[in-house]
Amino acid sequence: MSHRAGFVSIIGKPNAGKSTLMNALVGEKMSIITPKAQTTRHRILGIVNTDDYQIVFSDTPGVIKPHYALQESMMHQVSGSIVDADLILLVTDINETHDENEVLEKLEGSLAPLAVLINKIDKSDEETVKAKVEYWQKKLNPKVIFAISALHEHNIKAIMDFVIESLPEHAAYYEKDFLTDRNDRFFASEMIREQVFKQYKKEIPYSTEVIITEFLEEEIYRISAEIIVERDSQKNIIIGKNGEMLKIVGTYARRSMEEFFQRKVYLQMFVKVIGDWRSKKNYLKKFGYED
Numbered sequence: 001m002s003h004r005a006g007f008v009s010i011i012g013k014p015n016a017g018k019s020t021l022m023n024a025l026v027g028e029k030m031s032i033i034t035p036k037a038q039t040t041r042h043r044i045l046g047i048v049n050t051d052d053y054q055i056v057f058s059d060t061p062g063v064i065k066p067h068y069a070l071q072e073s074m075m076h077q078v079s080g081s082i083v084d085a086d087l088i089l090l091v092t093d094i095n096e097t098h099d100e101n102e103v104l105e106k107l108e109g110s111l112a113p114l115a116v117l118i119n120k121i122d123k124s125d126e127e128t129v130k131a132k133v134e135y136w137q138k139k140l141n142p143k144v145i146f147a148i149s150a151l152h153e154h155n156i157k158a159i160m161d162f163v164i165e166s167l168p169e170h171a172a173y174y175e176k177d178f179l180t181d182r183n184d185r186f187f188a189s190e191m192i193r194e195q196v197f198k199q200y201k202k203e204i205p206y207s208t209e210v211i212i213t214e215f216l217e218e219e220i221y222r223i224s225a226e227i228i229v230e231r232d233s234q235k236n237i238i239i240g241k242n243g244e245m246l247k248i249v250g251t252y253a254r255r256s257m258e259e260f261f262q263r264k265v266y267l268q269m270f271v272k273v274i275g276d277w278r279s280k281k282n283y284l285k286k287f288g289y290e291d
């Protein structure tokens with residue numbers, strides 16, 4: 001059989017389970033997962049290679065109406081990923097009660113075949129699943145609908161088989177040992193961001209960016225990072241009384257890094273205030289958000 005390869009975009013609302021699905025499909029932890037919406041800020045490629053095929057999955061930020069420049073950049077990344085796609089996996093939470101019009105608008109004009117994945121069926125019942133399948137059938141008439149649980153890896157194999165079947169015949173786009181377009185610095189910063197999303201409430205996670213300022217690959221990895229917030233009051237919250245909160249973030253982030261890199265890690269973090277960075281194009285560019 002000839003070789004198949006293609007781009008598969010994972011699209012959906014915030015919190016639908018896109019990152020959980022991507023990690024289940026790729027079999028590696030590529031994307032950070034937290035219970036809060038809008039955790040994913042960048043498009044992240046996760047590549048699955050065999051001798052016969054190469055699947056290039058894109059995990060994308062959840063689709064929202066953008067309110068500030070950072071979110072605009074996030075939405076551009078979603079659009080770019082739809083244009084590139086050979087296949088689109090639309091992930092929807094079975095218990096989603098709000099409408100999904102923003103997501104559907106993004107998909108308008110896309111020519112790629114579409115699969116609807118109704119996620120989190122572990123938190124639902126058979127009747128609701130049946131009703132949702134009918135709803136999406138009518139609404140989008142997709143090529144196929146899967147009822148899945150990304151968290152419990154239910155029906156993941158069926159999706160993989162479908163994806164492989166749907167790939168065009170094509171040579172590999174990337175070297176076969178290439179697993180992602182992101183480097184170790186990116187994953188290190190994401191592991192800190194994951195803890196910021198997990199440990200702090202309200203607007204703090206959304207006002208925070210993490211920049212790796214030093215990454216030395218010695219026998220022990222020496223990693224320094226800046227945690228950037230928008231206001232002094234947020235800086236105090238990040239640090240916590242006697243530095244206790246920052247210590248918690250550092251401990252968990254370091255453990256994730258040690259597991260990911262399979263190395264001992266020495267992690268240093270500094271907190272810095274940059275007023276209103278989310279709305280400033282120059283900072284967004286510096287932090288790696290394209291226009």
Ligand SMILES: Nc1nc2c(ncn2[C@@H]2O[C@H](COP(=O)(O)OP(=O)(O)OP(=O)(O)O)[C@@H](O)[C@H]2O)c(=O)[nH]1
Pocket residue numbers: 012013014015016017018019020021032033034035036037038039040041060061062063119120121122123148149150151152
């Ligand atoms: N019960 C249940 N929870 C799930 C399932 N899939 C994902 N979740 C949970 O839903 C939350 C959001 O998951 P993510 O994978 O981060 O969602 P996302 O769509 O990437 O979110 P954004 O980054 O905001 O776009 C996490 O708490 C997951 O553990 C599932 O199949 N069942």
